[in-house]
Amino acid sequence: MISKLIYRKIFTLLQVQYSNMLEYRIEIALWAISGIIPFFMLNIWTNNNLNESINMSDVMLSRYFFCAFFVRQFSVVWVVFSFEEDSLMGKISPFLIQPLNPFFRYFAQHLAEQITRFPFALIISFFFFILNPESIWIPNLKTLFLSIVTTFLSFLIQFLIQSIIACFCFWTEKASSIEKLLFIPTLFLSGLLAPVVSFPEYVKSWIYLTPFPYLIDFPANILSGNATNVSGGLSMQILWIIILYPVFKKLWSLGTKKYTAMGS
Amino acid sequence: MKTNKYLKVYSKFLHTSLASELEYKTNILIDLITAILSLIGSIFLLSIFFQNNSNIGGWRYEQALIIQGIYTILNGITNTWFNPNLTEIVKHIREGTLDFVLLKPIDSQFYISLKKITPSGFLEIMIGFCLLLYCIRINQINLNLSFLTLCFITLICSICILYSLWFFICTTTIWFVNTWNATEVLRSFLYIGRFPLNSFSFSLRIFFSVFIPIAFITTIPSEVFLGTSQVWRILIQVIVAMIFLFASRKFWLFALRFYSSASS
Secondary structure, eight states, X not given: OHXXXXXXXXXXXXXXXXXXXXXXXXXXXXXXXXTOHHHHHHHHHHHTTGGGGGTOOHHHHHHHHHHHHHHHHTSOOOHHHHHHHHHHHTTHHHXXXXXXXXXXXXXXXXXXXXXXXXXXXXXXHHHHHHHOGGGOOOOXXXXXXXXXXXXXXXXXXXXXXXXXXXXXXXXXSOTHHHHHHHHHHHHHHSSSSSOGGGSOHHHHHHHTXXXXXXXXXXXXXXXXXXXXXXXXXXXXXXXXXXXHHHHHHHHHHHHHHHOOOTTO | OHHHHHHHHHHHHHHHHHHHHTTOHHHHHHHHHHHHHHXXXXXXXXXXXXXXXXXXXXXXXXXXXXXXXXXXXXXXXXXXXIHHHHHHHHHHHHXXXXXXXXHSSSOHHHHHHXXXXXXXXXXXXXXXXXXXXXXXXXXXXXXXHHHXXXXXXXXXXXXXXXXXXXXXXXXXXXXXXXXXXXHHHHHHHHGGGGSOGGGSOHXXXXXXXXXXXXXXXXXXXHHHHHTXXXXXXXXXXXXXXXXXXXXXXXXXXXXXXXXXXXXX
């Protein structure tokens, strides 16, 4: 009975958000295009033969950057921006009355957006493979499954981090600038612009303890077939989720106690 | 007479937006840290590229740093003036408040391009200039009047091109209503301005100098700094800048004819 209720909730939320997202097709297509930075980076790498120093062939590198693009497409999170707007406008109040944590709503929004984005990502990959036919490969079922799981975990980590930042909206009006600050290390250390193997030793010694390489580099390595420590990476991802979740819970309960609707 | 009026209006703009921005003092501090981190990040990325290579696309590390400096200055200018104002256009059009702007006895492009200012961008501009000064020292560039005027001219041209690109994209909002994602696409394309144009493959070089003249924005001023630029390239930049400014103006006036307010 209860499971049926939960199931219905999830299904309804997803359905509503999906039809919502379908209305913004063009925006989502543009957003998908804005994620093509890894391809420009690939161009710099191969055009200057930079990959010789890290023992990665041209084909493997182009697969890596392609996978980085794909993983990034399905782990983009913007919950703090939505939440900030909603809380400034006082839209949060009706959500808080409902017997459902508003973050489920945002979560469903993100999932629905990913489903909408999928065809556009496929179109971009199609063009990529036309331009680089030598880098076509078919991953086997196991790697495919593993990469989907790790990409989802990476999405979860980023969603949790951003939700924690979003909770600061209860105390400050501009929480999104904290997110912009945190985006910088994510951009440079996650492997979106350069694979983590190419980093100098003094960075590599500590970077694997931070969540960053598990956001893009790790799933991309699995999907592209580059060498990586699968079990170690997976456990680090899960560990970070276990660390971040209680923090979010705590901040959320503190924040909702603090919350005063705008204009009251 | 007319310029006097505009100067007076602009000083009022400055006053009001500074007053409202300074209310968020911690925000300015966070923005400063973000700017510094993003500069550190891109220098880190450059150092990865130069780990085992002495030059990229014919640029040595010290020379490539000049590009970073110029990019940082231009990014600061974007964050100070273009970003806060031009994203506002999207809001004006969606909510129909562009009506109020059009009714004012002042040029609408002037109003929407200069209304707001984000002071934290100034700090980024200063960081960029500091980096440039450092580059002038390590590259042993001797300063003289003709060099400085050339630098000034090319930088002004870059700013004009950058402004026109932003303004173009934001103007398309009149037809598409919700194009803040289009600015995201532009932002990600602008990102490649951090690297010398010669480091990309031939086809991308053509793309970035003909279709979206990002190449002109950072590479030509940097060449002027190094004293390696030819006169014809500077001339082309001046011409491109003028064409872009003129076209963006015409495009705005053209687009306004299609503006039909919200919910009408």
